[in-house]
Amino acid sequence: MSQTQDRTPGGPSAAGRVVVIGGGISGLAAALDLARGGAAVTLLEASGRLGGKLHADEIAGVPVDLGAESILARRPEAVALAREVGLGDDLEAPAVLGATLWTRGRLRPMPQGQVMGVPGDLGPLAASGVLSAAGLARLPLDHVLPRTEVGEDVAVGRYVAARLGREVVDRLVEPLLGGVYAGDAYELSLRAAVPQLYAAVRTGRSLIEAARGVQRRAAAAGATGPVFNGIRGGVGRLPLAVADACRALGVVIETGSAVRELRRTGPHGWQAVLADRTVEADAVVLALPAPAASRLLAGESPAAAAELGAVEYAGMALVTLAFRRRDLHQLPVSSGFLVPPVDGRTIKASTFSSHKWGWLGAAGGDTFLLRTSVGRHGGEADLAWDDTDLVRLSREDLGEAVGLRAAPVAARVTRWDAGLPQYAVGHVGKVARVREQVAKLPGLAVCGAVYDGVGIPACVGSGRRAAGEVLATLVRSAGDGAGE
Template identity: 45%
Template structure:
């Protein structure tokens, strides 16, 4: 293999380009004016902050390893604070530190928090004693968990934590695809609470479970692009992939200067499911159909800066809070950037920066309003949650439409079908957030795996 084209310059495509660098001349085609996709840093009130992904988890080290490989080791930062609250029943209520996806390791730790009713806590406390039934097949997260820990715990603890990670509502989410460790527990008929304790006994402490980047995680894509040595063509949208009679691939794209046609040995589509489906349509209709069935949710990130001097009360404490969808608020999650990241606070100590993510999964229609309305909703709800805050000195809205793939029940089978269809097309492969995990680490792993497959001449 002498040459390869990667379509899509998000972190998945750039990770593929990085892996391919030793084997081929690589060209990355990116439709936007910059690489990075959902990794993006901007200046708000003079401070560089992320308006897309902002943390790399230590649970999955692939992205951290890549950041170190491309020269960002010195910029990796641990959060200064780890405490998280849930905005529930009109108040911010601290989530017990020992929890996984909202499920506490010790249900008694919920007593007095106001997060669950007494009945809800009792129900959770009895989970370990429930009879074990091995679960066959895939079910929605809510269906399985409600049977173990109770519906109230699902609605008030699990759903907001899943939503904060863009995972969607427990009612539709696939247990197998979204929570594979719990799916394994379900298969062998074990206890969920016991599994949470087992996970925490091997996991890094909450304060070191994630890393940000000084200057923004948005620095990572450009660092990977540069280190890969790939030729990166921005403002270049691929619209067709054709097979040549000689078994090579031809990519047709549009640039600011007109059409572009390139021939290559291998093509990796590192795109969200919709655009990937469109490119695969002529070659693998089954794969196209599978991809077209992956739902994507949207969100809007409202980043706000407040002058500390105008904040009448002391600033809110902790990392921020998540909001259960059942509360019917516009806000899904709030991160107190100035508390979470020392580098943000040091950059402008007179300001308090935060970001509010708006739009619960399935309620994207509520985002179809002008930016100023989203800013107003964010500020009004912030005041209800944390008290008086003054007026923001800077505000920025970033909209992410169709950005968050939803791993609905049956997602695993859907991906198996896509894999099987692509086997017949050596040199054509796919990677990205829609396949085996939407966190940055999974995207990096997905991009590198696709690169290794095309190098080995084996599609999926």
């Protein structure tokens, strides 16, 4: 066990003792709010570091994210948290926009006027060359076809293909959804993955009109500013800054501390059982991936454990490459490109990191960083390659896509095995059933990417929601005790 803060905990506060299990951004956000609410908090992380899929490190002496590298800025939770923990001045919008699609033999502009690949404006799509003439000719049928019922849920790919044809799914929806979930559009839930479109198509017939409506509502809501933000020095700085804020409030944070069992000890009591000791608590926040949460809930909530145990995950790898700038004179000035799986390439995307982020371009000097991603749900076979081969395969695809023939001065492969939960059809109902069962156990809350979204803001919001539920339970428990 490695304890990241040496502190002898004092007596429990009036709000009680809370154990947060999991040190990713969801668990850290929960711990921060719990401590602010007066709880005596212990956070236990099984691995040797904090941050989960947010991991800042370096390659060739240049700081870089080896996990998530951008924050959705149009959703407020993560940006607000960054400001709260002193990183507000380090938030930075992308310096270069204009992602492209590597499809049908060359790089093509990403069509504007679409919602997760579903076109609302057909002009940019036609001009992009992403679809064939036959694929474009199929689109107008959306306006005359009978309504396609979505019911309680439907797979994104199945619904979009029924309205607009498979080419739209294969060339547009797949690469965009794959960039978020590393998933298969023909299996992912429309209701969970693209909820704004799900709501729109329940009341209308045309999917194109639904996409236009989503865009109009977003414009009417006055969304301004960048869609995404990075953080100078890497988004991986965020969990470390939150951890520092937690410690300043007295939170005990331990890494290398795997919880083996979770026991309920009474109406308002819990035990987290580790290899070398048992931690007593009045409440617990489980901020873990579904398989780990399922194992810990098996004894106290078999129904919730079964639901979580059925969630599938996708593995992926990030290949980060460092080059000398003078060797990259042919590289397009864009933020990178996405690759539809139907094109049969090894990589599913490449980010030209030193173009995309101004801070990284400046920090790198003569060193230019880019990265590729490999692996998706149902297509993890490529992850069986060793690191050297993943670098080689990435370079081969980059050579075909953008003519990059230079040898990197450094390379690093980061593997995220079972890294992203898959929101299969019915996922929203599954999450509701899990929370219904968890709510039967006072003092227990769950949070993380499996519940309300895989993005950083969604995870922060999930953690803060769990903290609020636990604090409310502790207040009620204190009131009950005072009345006895």
